[in-house]
Amino acid sequence: xxxxxxxxxxxxxxxxxxxxxxxxxxxxxxxxxxxxxxxxxxxxxxxxxxxxxxxxxxxxxxxxxxxxxxxxxxxxxxxxxxxxxxxxxxxxxxxxxxxxxxxxxxxxxxxxxxxxxxxxxxxxxxxxxxxxxxxxxxxxxxxxxxxxxxxxxxxxxxxxxxxxxxxxxxxxxxxxxxxxxxxxxxxxxxxxxxxxxxx
Amino acid sequence: xxxxxxxxxxxxxxxxxxxxxxxxxxxxxxxxxxxxxxxxxxxxxxxxxxxxxxxxxxxxxxxxxxxxxxxxxxxxxxxxxxxxxxxxxxxxxxxxxxxxxxxxxxxxxxxxxxxxxxxxxxxxxxxxxxxxxxxxxxxxxxxxxxxxxxxxxxxxxxxxxxxxxxxxxxxxxxxxxxxxxxxxxxxxxxxxxxxxxxx
Amino acid sequence: xxxxxxxxxxxxxxxxxxxxxxxxxxxxxxxxxxxxxxxxxxxxxxxxxxxxxxxxxxxxxxxxxxxxxxxxxxxxxxxxxxxxxxxxxxxxxxxxxxxxxxxxxxxxxxxxxxxxxxxxxxxxxxxxxxxxxxxxxxxxxxxxxxxxxxxxxxxxxxxxxxxxxxxxxxxxxxxxxxxxxxxxxxxxxxxxxxxxxxx
Amino acid sequence: xxxxxxxxxxxxxxxxxxxxxxxxxxxxxxxxxxxxxxxxxxxxxxxxxxxxxxxxxxxxxxxxxxxxxxxxxxxxxxxxxxxxxxxxxxxxxxxxxxxxxxxxxxxxxxxxxxxxxxxxxxxxxxxxxxxxxxxxxxxxxxxxxxxxxxxxxxxxxxxxxxxxxxxxxxxxxxxxxxxxxxxxxxxxxxxxxxxxxxx
DNA sequence: AATGAATGAGACTTCATTCAT
DNA sequence: TATGAATGAAGTCTCATTCAT
Numbered sequence: 001x002x003x004x005x006x007x008x009x010x011x012x013x014x015x016x017x018x019x020x021x022x023x024x025x026x027x028x029x030x031x032x033x034x035x036x037x038x039x040x041x042x043x044x045x046x047x048x049x050x051x052x053x054x055x056x057x058x059x060x061x062x063x064x065x066x067x068x069x070x071x072x073x074x075x076x077x078x079x080x081x082x083x084x085x086x087x088x089x090x091x092x093x094x095x096x097x098x099x100x101x102x103x104x105x106x107x108x109x110x111x112x113x114x115x116x117x118x119x120x121x122x123x124x125x126x127x128x129x130x131x132x133x134x135x136x137x138x139x140x141x142x143x144x145x146x147x148x149x150x151x152x153x154x155x156x157x158x159x160x161x162x163x164x165x166x167x168x169x170x171x172x173x174x175x176x177x178x179x180x181x182x183x184x185x186x187x188x189x190x191x192x193x194x195x196x197x198x199x
Numbered sequence: 200x201x202x203x204x205x206x207x208x209x210x211x212x213x214x215x216x217x218x219x220x221x222x223x224x225x226x227x228x229x230x231x232x233x234x235x236x237x238x239x240x241x242x243x244x245x246x247x248x249x250x251x252x253x254x255x256x257x258x259x260x261x262x263x264x265x266x267x268x269x270x271x272x273x274x275x276x277x278x279x280x281x282x283x284x285x286x287x288x289x290x291x292x293x294x295x296x297x298x299x300x301x302x303x304x305x306x307x308x309x310x311x312x313x314x315x316x317x318x319x320x321x322x323x324x325x326x327x328x329x330x331x332x333x334x335x336x337x338x339x340x341x342x343x344x345x346x347x348x349x350x351x352x353x354x355x356x357x358x359x360x361x362x363x364x365x366x367x368x369x370x371x372x373x374x375x376x377x378x379x380x381x382x383x384x385x386x387x388x389x390x391x392x393x394x395x396x397x398x
Numbered sequence: 399x400x401x402x403x404x405x406x407x408x409x410x411x412x413x414x415x416x417x418x419x420x421x422x423x424x425x426x427x428x429x430x431x432x433x434x435x436x437x438x439x440x441x442x443x444x445x446x447x448x449x450x451x452x453x454x455x456x457x458x459x460x461x462x463x464x465x466x467x468x469x470x471x472x473x474x475x476x477x478x479x480x481x482x483x484x485x486x487x488x489x490x491x492x493x494x495x496x497x498x499x500x501x502x503x504x505x506x507x508x509x510x511x512x513x514x515x516x517x518x519x520x521x522x523x524x525x526x527x528x529x530x531x532x533x534x535x536x537x538x539x540x541x542x543x544x545x546x547x548x549x550x551x552x553x554x555x556x557x558x559x560x561x562x563x564x565x566x567x568x569x570x571x572x573x574x575x576x577x578x579x580x581x582x583x584x585x586x587x588x589x590x591x592x593x594x595x596x597x
Numbered sequence: 598x599x600x601x602x603x604x605x606x607x608x609x610x611x612x613x614x615x616x617x618x619x620x621x622x623x624x625x626x627x628x629x630x631x632x633x634x635x636x637x638x639x640x641x642x643x644x645x646x647x648x649x650x651x652x653x654x655x656x657x658x659x660x661x662x663x664x665x666x667x668x669x670x671x672x673x674x675x676x677x678x679x680x681x682x683x684x685x686x687x688x689x690x691x692x693x694x695x696x697x698x699x700x701x702x703x704x705x706x707x708x709x710x711x712x713x714x715x716x717x718x719x720x721x722x723x724x725x726x727x728x729x730x731x732x733x734x735x736x737x738x739x740x741x742x743x744x745x746x747x748x749x750x751x752x753x754x755x756x757x758x759x760x761x762x763x764x765x766x767x768x769x770x771x772x773x774x775x776x777x778x779x780x781x782x783x784x785x786x787x788x789x790x791x792x793x794x795x796x
Numbered sequence: 797a798a799t800g801a802a803t804g805a806g807a808c809t810t811c812a813t814t815c816a817t
Numbered sequence: 818t819a820t821g822a823a824t825g826a827a828g829t830c831t832c833a834t835t836c837a838t
Contacts, residue, residue, distance in 0.1 A: 007837095119227065170365030446801095447797080653809075
């Protein structure tokens, strides 16, 4: 007697709720500061039920870092390296990134923890690092395009890309607000300067 | 019976050794990942002796964050807002900052933890935040000076200052190496772009 | 709606399969070392289904010890106390016992557990103890017969019977092999000595 | 400041008390049936303190099996294979063994558990098995001596030795009393028959 | 009857802190 | 001051049992 469709959906929802609670708590309380009990309470799930969905705390942490990465990276990587007008593309990319980073507080705090202590979370770090490389590579391409077209000043592109991603994670770390607000818009224009636009 | 001078010095050294070990371990293993036993072993001090110098773990953590701040902030704040040539001053500041951040891995990883989880470490965060404000303020002044002298493009100065400090903590987070190396020099020039230099 | 004959048979088979798995596992992993999940997997039955056939773990354990006892005791007690030639009867009994004990590894390991920790499994122990008494009594009778007929030396019979059953459970404990093999035959002749045969 | 002699002695006593409690409990309740809490209570020691002396439950179990083995094996192996009068030596050996096994209930129940589930306690079994081999070997020698001198009937010696050790562990398993009593003496003479004495 | 998710009690273990020496 | 044994609270995880489907 397999599970009914309704039950299956319910379980998927439940799993997601646990994961969301875990992300929030891991982000704000840290790995050891977060107890399974807290997660269960926050997700309105019984203590033991957490283990129905995640083998152990470590796996739950890993899932908290890795699972949202798919959607997130897709959004972050959504820009065109071969754009006709690289300056406009850059502007749009920066705008989107800033707004995205403004709105995703918990997850990015979690990411910052993993990035800050790679040897403590090797599996999670591995995945993040891979994405990070991909992102920097793609940004680097767009910059090269801009330099080619003479709208960006000539400079090594990878350091700039690295600085840019550092800046993104850095502002997320430095800001305590949870949602996007006008304040974040102020960052767009100076952040663009990093790429050395020629007007 | 008062302690001899030699004993007093010895104790000061011991305390510092414990603090250094604590910083390294808190940085790499996190707060609850770091045990008093590990700290004692790393500092080559007996287990119970740690409590002779620090009341409890929390205070030791606080000291790990706060005590190095004095020297560190002095170095970071060592630039002249009223410089004759703000561009040169900026260049020197950025160079110094990058080199400084390159060389202080453990402590800054620790700082990033506190900044990322402010409500978990309120006392420590308070101090760091205060320093951060002071730093941004001072950088903002230097930028204003540059804009006044027409060597920097006009833009809101605080967002730029914030971006700059974000960038600093961000590159520290993104790099795993423990010491300054030539690689870090690549960041200086693009980081300068952030301020919108006019040549 | 009563169950069809086929269903009834199926359930009986299923119950036996669970019991067999339980015996094997209880024997090799011990009571708490054995989980319902393991039993279910081993019996190729769903987890919850185990509880359809056995109220709880304790009852399943009890059944594991008690149910096979019927067949087993029948075989063990199958010898003739009033045999014409008690020496031959003894020889045949010992041979049969050794072969039987050689072939029933799991169950006897389980029995040994219960016998070794009587106060932990009082109900199970009770039953085994009763059978044990019966067995010793019957062996004692056969010995007496032999002594009467002058083919066994005179000695107290109960201690000999007890030693004999001890020896049987002891060799089972000391041997790791699961099936009867020629090795076991070596034990027959010396075991017979226990009874003090006169030739 | 190393520990004082008195403290060291105290710790040794404490460790032994824990070990003794563990042996008793493991014997009567089994491995999983025995909790650290129970052991601590029985040894009149705080819960956490158990871990000062034994890394974890498994190690405590191993120590419970292995540490008493030294004294025990010494006593069990204390007989002379080259005795002038092997019959007398055998008689003395059996007497001593029976009395020894009568008086060491808990430890031998524990031994029986390990022997019965070797794959569950591989490390402990290893040690016991080694001792067992040594014992059988030595008994075998004494039997050979007796056969040589014509006071024991000719038969394979190893099976007899194995039967004898089986018998010893078997009677220990079958008897519930904790101390040596006259009852045990009844076993001596029939047990001797096993070796096929010629009078 | 059959299934497997849900529950929470209870086990092991770690570790900050206390304290006697 | 220095040491490390003693304590027990708190955390993770397992698993028998229940129960809705």
